[in-house]
Amino acid sequence: MSFEPVIEKSPKVSDEIKKTTCYMCACRCGINVHIRDNKIRYIEGNKDHPINKGVLCAKGSAGIMQHYSPARLKSPMKRIGPRGSGKFEPITWDKALSIATDWLEPIRNKDPKKLAFFTGRDQSQALTGWWAQQFGTPNFAAHGGFCSVNMAAGGIYTIGGAFWEFGAPDWNLTEMFVLFGVAEDHDSNPIKIGLGKLKGRGKRVVSVNPVQTGYAAISDDWYGITPGTDGLLILSLIRELFLSNKIDVNYLRRYTNSPWLVIQNPGKNNDGLFLRDQSGQPQVIDRLSGKIVSHSKKGISPEMSGKIKLDTGGFAIPVFKIMYDTYINSTYSPENISSKVGISSNRIRKFAADLADAAFSREVVINQPWTDWKGEKHKKMIGRPVSMHAMRGISAHSNGFQTCRALHVLQLILGSIEVPGGWRFKPPYPKPPEAHPKPSGKPNQVQPGKPLTGPPLGYVLSPEDLIINEDGSPQRIDKAYSWDAPMSAHGLMHMVISNAVAGDPYHIDVLFMYMANMAWNSSMNTRGVMEMLTEKDGDTGEYKIPKIIYSDAYSSEMVAYADLILPDTTYLERHDAISLLDRPICEADAVADAIRWPVLKPDRDVRGFQSVLLDLGARLKLPGMVNDDGSAKYKDYADYIINHERKPGIGPLAGFRGNGDKSGRGEPNPGQIESYMSNGAFWHKEIPEEARYFKMANMEYQKFAVDIGIFDKPEPYTFQIYSEPLQKFQLAALGHGNIQPPENMRDRIKSSFTPLPIWYEPFEGKAVLEDEYPIHALTQRPMAMYHSWGSQNPWLRQIHGQNPMYIPISLAMKHNLSDGDWIWVTSHHGKIRVPILTMAGLNKKTIWTWNAIGKRKGAWQLDEDAPEAKKGFLLNHLIKELLPAKGDGQRWSNSDPITGQAAWFDLKVKIEKANINEPHESYPQFPPLPREYGTIQDPPKKLRYGIEWTKQNKAHNKSDNS
Amino acid sequence: MHPAWSIIFFTTLSGLGFGFSTWVVFGFIEIRNIFQLIITAGFTFCLIGSGLLSSTLHLGHPERAWRALSQWRSSWLSREGILSVLVLTALTYWFLYTFRYGELPLLINITLMTMILFTVYATAMIYASLKTVTCWNQFLTPVCYLMFAISGGMLAITWLMSIFGQLITSSTFQILLILILLTWAFKIKWWWNLDHSQSESNLATATGLGKFGKVRSLMPPHTSENYLQKEMGFVVARKHAIKLRVISLTLGGIIPFATILIGTSSSLLLGIILFIHLAGVFVERWLFFAEAKHIVSLYYGDKTSV
Amino acid sequence: MTSLPDPSAIKLGLVIDLDICVGCQACVVNCKEWNTSGYGAPLSDENPYSSNPNGAWLNRVHAYEEFNSEKVKTVHFPKSCLHCEDAPCVTVCPTGASYKRAEDGIVLVNEDWCIGCGLCAWSCPYGAREMDPVENVMKKCTLCVDRIYNDNIPEEDRVPACVRTCPTSARHFGDLGDPNSKVSKLVAERGGYDLLPEQQTKPVNKYLPPQSSCESNEDQFSLLEMAESNSPKGFWEWMDNTLERLG
Numbered sequence A: 001m002s003f004e005p006v007i008e009k010s011p012k013v014s015d016e017i018k019k020t021t022c023y024m025c026a027c028r029c030g031i032n033v034h035i036r037d038n039k040i041r042y043i044e045g046n047k048d049h050p051i052n053k054g055v056l057c058a059k060g061s062a063g064i065m066q067h068y069s070p071a072r073l074k075s076p077m078k079r080i081g082p083r084g085s086g087k088f089e090p091i092t093w094d095k096a097l098s099i100a101t102d103w104l105e106p107i108r109n110k111d112p113k114k115l116a117f118f119t120g121r122d123q124s125q126a127l128t129g130w131w132a133q134q135f136g137t138p139n140f141a142a143h144g145g146f147c148s149v150n151m152a153a154g155g156i157y158t159i160g161g162a163f164w165e166f167g168a169p170d171w172n173l174t175e176m177f178v179l180f181g182v183a184e185d186h187d188s189n190p191i192k193i194g195l196g197k198l199k200g201r202g203k204r205v206v207s208v209n210p211v212q213t214g215y216a217a218i219s220d221d222w223y224g225i226t227p228g229t230d231g232l233l234i235l236s237l238i239r240e241l242f243l244s245n246k247i248d249v250n251y252l253r254r255y256t257n258s259p260w261l262v263i264q265n266p267g268k269n270n271d272g273l274f275l276r277d278q279s280g281q282p283q284v285i286d287r288l289s290g291k292i293v294s295h296s297k298k299g300i301s302p303e304m305s306g307k308i309k310l311d312t313g314g315f316a317i318p319v320f321k322i323m324y325d326t327y328i329n330s331t332y333s334p335e336n337i338s339s340k341v342g343i344s345s346n347r348i349r350k351f352a353a354d355l356a357d358a359a360f361s362r363e364v365v366i367n368q369p370w371t372d373w374k375g376e377k378h379k380k381m382i383g384r385p386v387s388m389h390a391m392r393g394i395s396a397h398s399n400g401f402q403t404c405r406a407l408h409v410l411q412l413i414l415g416s417i418e419v420p421g422g423w424r425f426k427p428p429y430p431k432p433p434e435a436h437p438k439p440s441g442k443p444n445q446v447q448p449g450k451p452l453t454g455p456p457l458g459y460v461l462s463p464e465d466l467i468i469n470e471d472g473s474p475q476r477i478d479k480a481y482s483w484d485a486p487m488s489a490h491g492l493m494h495m496v497i498s499n500a501v502a503g504d505p506y507h508i509d510v511l512f513m514y515m516a517n518m519a520w521n522s523s524m525n526t527r528g529v530m531e532m533l534t535e536k537d538g539d540t541g542e543y544k545i546p547k548i549i550y551s552d553a554y555s556s557e558m559v560a561y562a563d564l565i566l567p568d569t570t571y572l573e574r575h576d577a578i579s580l581l582d583r584p585i586c587e588a589d590a591v592a593d594a595i596r597w598p599v600l601k602p603d604r605d606v607r608g609f610q611s612v613l614l615d616l617g618a619r620l621k622l623p624g625m626v627n628d629d630g631s632a633k634y635k636d637y638a639d640y641i642i643n644h645e646r647k648p649g650i651g652p653l654a655g656f657r658g659n660g661d662k663s664g665r666g667e668p669n670p671g672q673i674e675s676y677m678s679n680g681a682f683w684h685k686e687i688p689e690e691a692r693y694f695k696m697a698n699m700e701y702q703k704f705a706v707d708i709g710i711f712d713k714p715e716p717y718t719f720q721i722y723s724e725p726l727q728k729f730q731l732a733a734l735g736h737g738n739i740q741p742p743e744n745m746r747d748r749i750k751s752s753f754t755p756l757p758i759w760y761e762p763f764e765g766k767a768v769l770e771d772e773y774p775i776h777a778l779t780q781r782p783m784a785m786y787h788s789w790g791s792q793n794p795w796l797r798q799i800h801g802q803n804p805m806y807i808p809i810s811l812a813m814k815h816n817l818s819d820g821d822w823i824w825v826t827s828h829h830g831k832i833r834v835p836i837l838t839m840a841g842l843n844k845k846t847i848w849t850w851n852a853i854g855k856r857k858g859a860w861q862l863d864e865d866a867p868e869a870k871k872g873f874l875l876n877h878l879i880k881e882l883l884p885a886k887g888d889g890q891r892w893s894n895s896d897p898i899t900g901q902a903a904w905f906d907l908k909v910k911i912e913k914a915n916i917n918e919p920h921e922s923y924p925q926f927p928p929l930p931r932e933y934g935t936i937q938d939p940p941k942k943l944r945y946g947i948e949w950t951k952q953n954k955a956h957n958k959s960d961n962s
Numbered sequence B: 001m002h003p004a005w006s007i008i009f010f011t012t013l014s015g016l017g018f019g020f021s022t023w024v025v026f027g028f029i030e031i032r033n034i035f036q037l038i039i040t041a042g043f044t045f046c047l048i049g050s051g052l053l054s055s056t057l058h059l060g061h062p063e064r065a066w067r068a069l070s071q072w073r074s075s076w077l078s079r080e081g082i083l084s085v086l087v088l089t090a091l092t093y094w095f096l097y098t099f100r101y102g103e104l105p106l107l108i109n110i111t112l113m114t115m116i117l118f119t120v121y122a123t124a125m126i127y128a129s130l131k132t133v134t135c136w137n138q139f140l141t142p143v144c145y146l147m148f149a150i151s152g153g154m155l156a157i158t159w160l161m162s163i164f165g166q167l168i169t170s171s172t173f174q175i176l177l178i179l180i181l182l183t184w185a186f187k188i189k190w191w192w193n194l195d196h197s198q199s200e201s202n203l204a205t206a207t208g209l210g211k212f213g214k215v216r217s218l219m220p221p222h223t224s225e226n227y228l229q230k231e232m233g234f235v236v237a238r239k240h241a242i243k244l245r246v247i248s249l250t251l252g253g254i255i256p257f258a259t260i261l262i263g264t265s266s267s268l269l270l271g272i273i274l275f276i277h278l279a280g281v282f283v284e285r286w287l288f289f290a291e292a293k294h295i296v297s298l299y300y301g302d303k304t305s306v
Numbered sequence C: 001m002t003s004l005p006d007p008s009a010i011k012l013g014l015v016i017d018l019d020i021c022v023g024c025q026a027c028v029v030n031c032k033e034w035n036t037s038g039y040g041a042p043l044s045d046e047n048p049y050s051s052n053p054n055g056a057w058l059n060r061v062h063a064y065e066e067f068n069s070e071k072v073k074t075v076h077f078p079k080s081c082l083h084c085e086d087a088p089c090v091t092v093c094p095t096g097a098s099y100k101r102a103e104d105g106i107v108l109v110n111e112d113w114c115i116g117c118g119l120c121a122w123s124c125p126y127g128a129r130e131m132d133p134v135e136n137v138m139k140k141c142t143l144c145v146d147r148i149y150n151d152n153i154p155e156e157d158r159v160p161a162c163v164r165t166c167p168t169s170a171r172h173f174g175d176l177g178d179p180n181s182k183v184s185k186l187v188a189e190r191g192g193y194d195l196l197p198e199q200q201t202k203p204v205n206k207y208l209p210p211q212s213s214c215e216s217n218e219d220q221f222s223l224l225e226m227a228e229s230n231s232p233k234g235f236w237e238w239m240d241n242t243l244e245r246l247g
């Protein structure tokens, strides 16, 4: 006998559901925020939303705790103690903005580049970049340079797009999905939804990753590769596919530059460039006529091999031939690379065979006629159902750009890009580098009191586009687009502070940062950066970086190092635009964009940063931000989102333009934001059926893209296996042209700027002795934590409150270690003491930990004895922003030589057991930050979230019926 | 398992109280005056009562403790509660009646003794019935509980007899010696079982994995310690356990046994022995919890059997 | 003599697909989020911003490694109440606060009756019950009984919070008493199994095994011997050497 109380099976959930966009990470899922009594009752995924289709991750589900975090900043603040002490006084917004104006106005009128404006985990680069442009400083970038610019640039230069926001696997049709170096990525929920689909369909999932966790754990094949060697593995796979003739020659011929003729004229300034006609069109040999014709000519069938003699000297041969000769080389044979990559030659062969099997034995055909850019008609869409996704595992190495390119080449030889079952672009991609702007900010483009002629970030195509001085020295503070990192695309966030303090290339006056925890987890050499931020000039006694303005929403480690704090709202309190001009939320089958809007009112004196930036811009009288009478043009960010036009008819949001009935192009619509709000905070327009595949060559898609405002004219695109821009830099290094690298950089450019992807040893590994530092050390993103900003979240910090170093069991054996022991990990740059756990599913030369769990004492409103501070740790103390000195006086950045991507994962270390008498506390430790600065409230000792509602729910219960 | 002080107090003190009262009902002690009645009854009720009271201390909602009497059909805790109440009521009547009117019929005494011992049994069965704690889930668990109650009770009653100046026959001492010996023999066997028993459950059965090899725990679900780890995950290390077993055996068994063997009827000495014995049982009870492994610890990566 | 109702015809429960679970913890946090303002007292947290943060959760995700000298497979492993048919947590409860619903087999705690004795948690082999550190009542998965029948929620959302939120669809909800239900068929097709069958609790929830032939980890090392001679001690040591504290 048991008593069953009557329970309330239909308790009230909420008063109202407000639909907006999550920002517990950059994935940008749609959320339904249930509001009850003006508080958040529950956050769930929005089922209609294109990104997450109703699901919600751990972080998103912890939004309540983030929104009500006691670490929220409560008002603008001005530093009163020494920098780094965390002593501030609250000030009014008016005061804060006038201080900022006073600091910035003279700079703009004298030398705008003395302002460095760098933004972090930002999703509004269309605005921030435009603001920098209007201010007139070239020194603008977002965090992409330390994040994953190798992936982005490698992709743009090769296929006109990359992974994540650029494209996605054809989840419904793919037969084999390969992940390279992905732990979670930005595409958190979509990848998981996709993996679920694949598993449901019984398709093969393969993971190449030194660590077998997360996505790798559910893969059917796991290749536990040695870090930094993916390029080798990929080239070996390419070799195997070539040798077994498992390549899609037709695809290569049609959609890639494989048949394009390359001039072979060693020692001359046209060596390695494409053979072009008068109009600049690349040339091919037509198989049918045997003639040299423009590749864009209709009805031809280009030759893939052969050689022609040129009147102008030398020969020309198709890219394909060069590619074939390069890659069938036995350097790339599985046997030769096996020990380097840590995978047996048999398994490498099996990998290649699996790829071939999926691509060629399981062809996917859609009976959908389509017309290509030349006007040739195709009856069906034929696809090779192999799809891939890659991220920082291959990107965050100093050979990452070429590795990313190699991966795209692998996709291309399988004929698997933008085809049914393959990997597909999301609009506005494919978008080749030529369709992007070139970076602006050359010395003559930077004028006192004037805006730049174009956006500070863009894609260079040749040495002429570099942002350098007459003498070849860098013009930008981060040395982006200089010979240090010619094709940097996203800037070098990780070098700004270090360079500004070293005065290399020069000093700056104001560092303006937004949403980047640079004094902690987003810096290399964290201790060094904290010192740099507080370093003073011996003569003047002034800080080396005289003024720092920073916008954060929470009391992060970085807040203590700023002079002026502009507190942001939480993501539920402000407007945001996730724009087609920026990083939209499109799908392969649809264009889409989204907004955030204030679903709750701030309860403290904070303002959305974008609104503040526009206000500041108006006070500085920046063009485009003021009316003719000098008054502010935009009331706030929402006003800007609605009314700003980049080009006539094109604004931040593509949906509900005109009278609410126009998509893409159309006049500003005052009711636009309301339309978004009632549509679930997003807008979504499907791509016509015949335009859904082969977008780079599909005329229907190109027309659609023009209609929607993505392009002004069709931009059909041929994939660039052979990269001419790289060859142009190569030629410069070989001594051709007016713009040439300095002497000491020539070798490095020669060896890395190859027009076909290659592999070379990562720099740090090459600079240190293998015997001394034999182990690779990595971080991974924990799925349930977002960088540093999740630690203030009491739910998430119970899941990840401290981080162990995972080490392979064999290494543990060697060092006589078992779970719970503490070890010292040493790199060429520093030492940390950390606790370990052992692991079997791990590359035998690799150790790893979760990223950004370690916290500085006192930050984030956590107690000083919080495990995050006492036991948690950062790997960043071991990673230096510079390579070991070579004795040439040059400060060589620890970055990819092509893009400047921070080489986080090149780290080499050694380990030893900590003495048993040493404290079980992570090392290094830093003086605690004062907890009181500017935050909203004292943290409670106990949390009983929702207590009032559980009581109300109960009131409905007739609980005792016995 | 987490050794909660209140539960250790409860089981030791109430065990002693119940054991003692069994001997009282058996007629071991002669209650000659009101004074001795108050002492004997007081001793009984204090032991049982403080045990019961302390057991409510670890409850999240002691104010609802009365509800615990409702599920006698399935719950040993409920049964124990009900029996305790019954026993306490019966004992009250027993004391009053026998003092006033003299002895009760044997059958009634036997029934009462059975009830008392059954209460101890019920206490033990709370633990012994848990399949999830292999070392508790054995026949010897209630046997040990009963033996500790009976032998401890006997020691207590001997002590009280000496205070009351009653004659303690040598056969009383012999019974006591035998009981102590037996108690510890059972307990040692219980420990032996604990050390040698192999649970059918292991991480492979807990997870259903292990089709092609070993299963090991890789990551805890949360890095912060949770209720389960605190409550079920507490296991004292073997090396400490052995030390503590020796201490417990020495205090609870060897010292009382040796002293009584040498022969004493001094009430002071008997009192001291009783106290030392109690301390030993206390350690034994602490170990009973602290050494016990809950099957849940498998999920948290404990490799040894439960 | 038992306090369990006769086995119900409807046996609502979860089927968890270990082949798909990536260990993302979405179900864990969404469960907390839904339930902290839902059925019963809030799922409270102690020391939320200091050392030893400690809260009540109804669902937790472990990770295990299965390995031999050649292969290794990481398995993420979610675990919540399995709504056992022979639920020892119900019979052991002295107050009758723990009960199994006759109608659908959901095992619940009537928090108004619960005295917080903890016995039910002791009797559960799966660690599916947690005492709320602030409210001092026993907490456990309710199978979202306040969602699955809730008229205030759109019909397609009347599934447990953890099921609705799981990004990989590794969690399925349904009637395991009905052999024709989607979940029963999944179990049949995929060889769904019980955890700790020897405990004879007859769990309703089922687990679907990882499917893939496991990953070869060849030429690494002989894991088996190493693991054995090394015998790693597990997390508690790592998480603060409890034993050392005891001396």
Ligand SMILES: Nc1nc2c(c(=O)[nH]1)N[C@H]1C(S)=C(S)[C@@H](COP(=O)(O)OP(=O)(O)OC[C@H]3O[C@@H](n4cnc5c(=O)[nH]c(N)nc54)[C@H](O)[C@@H]3O)O[C@H]1N2
Binding pocket: A120, A121, A143, A146, A147, A148, A514, A515, A516, A517, A518, A521, A522, A523, A551, A552, A553, A554, A555, A556, A557, A558, A568, A569, A570, A571, A609, A779, A780, A786, A787, A788, A789, A851, A874, A875, A876, A904
């Ligand atoms: N060792 C190691 N280090 C790494 C990496 C690695 O893999 N290994 N990865 C690198 C990469 S790729 C990245 S992107 C960086 C990320 O590093 P960061 O960009 O520093 O990321 P976070 O720490 O998440 O957040 C930055 C700041 O944004 C603030 N913030 C949060 N929400 C808001 C808001 O709404 N408004 C405002 N204004 N501020 C807000 C937070 O409080 C925090 O101070 O880390 C890098 N660091």
Ligand SMILES: Nc1nc2c(c(=O)[nH]1)N[C@H]1C(S)=C(S)[C@@H](COP(=O)(O)OP(=O)(O)OC[C@H]3O[C@@H](n4cnc5c(=O)[nH]c(N)nc54)[C@H](O)[C@@H]3O)O[C@H]1N2
Binding pocket: A025, A147, A148, A180, A181, A182, A183, A184, A185, A186, A187, A188, A208, A209, A210, A211, A225, A226, A227, A228, A229, A230, A390, A391, A392, A393, A394, A397, A778, A779, A780, A781, A782, A783, A784, A785, A786, A787, A848, A905
């Ligand atoms: N939950 C959560 N999601 C996030 C973030 C977060 O902090 N938390 N951060 C966001 C940000 S800023 C970024 S940049 C993305 C990054 O997304 P990911 O690229 O998925 O992030 P990482 O964790 O840096 O992953 C790197 C992966 O590559 C592997 N790896 C390292 N070196 C190599 C190698 O040489 N070869 C191969 N094949 N693999 C290697 C690592 O083991 C790891 O699994 O995630 C975003 N999403």
Ligand code: SF4
Binding pocket: A022, A023, A024, A025, A026, A027, A028, A029, A052, A055, A056, A057, A058, A059, A060, A061, A188, A189
């Ligand atoms: S992945 Fe998670 S945290 Fe990121 S936007 Fe989506 S729900 Fe929010």
Ligand code: SF4
Binding pocket: C020, C021, C022, C023, C024, C025, C026, C027, C028, C061, C076, C078, C165, C166, C167, C168, C169, C170, C171
């Ligand atoms: S939400 Fe799904 S994939 Fe994530 S941990 Fe839970 S069951 Fe696994």
Ligand code: SF4
Binding pocket: C080, C081, C082, C083, C084, C087, C088, C089, C090, C107, C123, C124, C125, C126, C127, C128, C129, C140, C201
């Ligand atoms: S899993 Fe545990 S709590 Fe749930 S019914 Fe079974 S025994 Fe009870």
Ligand code: SF4
Binding pocket: C092, C093, C094, C095, C096, C097, C098, C109, C113, C114, C115, C116, C117, C118, C119, C120, C121, C137, C138
């Ligand atoms: S803790 Fe509550 S539900 Fe559990 S056994 Fe005790 S009274 Fe019953």
Ligand code: SF4
Binding pocket: C030, C031, C032, C034, C035, C058, C059, C080, C081, C140, C141, C142, C143, C144, C160, C161, C162, C163
């Ligand atoms: S069914 Fe509901 S209560 Fe149970 S684990 Fe899932 S979300 Fe939590």
Ligand SMILES: [Mo]
Binding pocket: A146, A147, A148
């Ligand atoms: Mo990043």
